[in-house]
Amino acid sequence: MIMAQMRTGVNSVNRTALWAAAARAHETYRADRLFLDPYAERLVGAEGERLLTEGLQTGSEMTVFAIRTRFFDNFLQETAIRQEQQVVLLGAGLDTRAYRMAWPTGTVIYEVDQGAVLAYKQARLSDVMLSVDRRPVAADLMEDIGGPLLQAGFDHQTGTVWIAEGCLAYLPASHVRRLIEVVTELRSTKLVRR
Numbered sequence: 001m002i003m004a005q006m007r008t009g010v011n012s013v014n015r016t017a018l019w020a021a022a023a024r025a026h027e028t029y030r031a032d033r034l035f036l037d038p039y040a041e042r043l044v045g046a047e048g049e050r051l052l053t054e055g056l057q058t059g060s061e062m063t064v065f066a067i068r069t070r071f072f073d074n075f076l077q078e079t080a081i082r083q084e085q086q087v088v089l090l091g092a093g094l095d096t097r098a099y100r101m102a103w104p105t106g107t108v109i110y111e112v113d114q115g116a117v118l119a120y121k122q123a124r125l126s127d128v129m130l131s132v133d134r135r136p137v138a139a140d141l142m143e144d145i146g147g148p149l150l151q152a153g154f155d156h157q158t159g160t161v162w163i164a165e166g167c168l169a170y171l172p173a174s175h176v177r178r179l180i181e182v183v184t185e186l187r188s189t190k191l192v193r194r
């Protein structure tokens with residue numbers, strides 16, 4: 001059902017998650033690839049191949065996805081992440097960082113996206129052993145994400161790295177501003193929301 005939705009393109013936002021994963025699958029096969037995403041291919045399946053072969057992604061679009069992926073991989077691994085921290089991936093889509101990267105002890109990764117996208121990814125990668133605490137958070141980025149994050153265990157006293165990769169462009173500017181406010185509130189020690 002979820003795959004059917006993604007296949008038919010009924011939900012154009014989900015389709016963008018497929019595009020990004022298809023680009024990562026493509027990059028993974030390049031001899032001088034910028035990263036290795038061993039799970040991207042099975043996430044995109046036949047639909048991703050079709051997206052690629054029918055040219056829905058141009059070479060330059062794929063390059064942008066690849067460079068962006070490498071940029072955030074580097075940022076997380078070399079700069080941002082220390083032990084016992086949280087990572088929040090806003091609009092995580094079919095991002096497989098929780099599955100493919102090595103994480104310091106105690107890292108918790110919250111993946112915020114539409115429930116259908118997260119469920120689809122989880123089903124496709126259900127056999128993969130995770131070495132990190134990955135917590136899917138089904139939420140609408142245009143609504144209040146604070147409640148669902150707190151319910152999933154988000155701790156405002158723990159250092160948090162926030163990544164909003166390729167998702168803000170789908171939101172109206174007023175919602176982007178509100179999202180930034182919510183992120184700021186979630187960082188606050190004065191947080192009272194439960």
Ligand SMILES: C[S@@+](CC[C@H](N)C(=O)[O-])C[C@H]1O[C@@H](n2cnc3c(N)ncnc32)[C@H](O)[C@@H]1O
Nearest residue numbers: 016017020091092093113114140141165166167
């Ligand atoms: C282009 S994809 C990027 C996914 C991932 N960050 C990546 O780089 O592969 C955009 C993602 O944002 C999510 N998204 C867009 N608008 C959303 C909303 N209002 N609520 C939740 N997720 C949303 C989509 O479901 C999709 O997975």
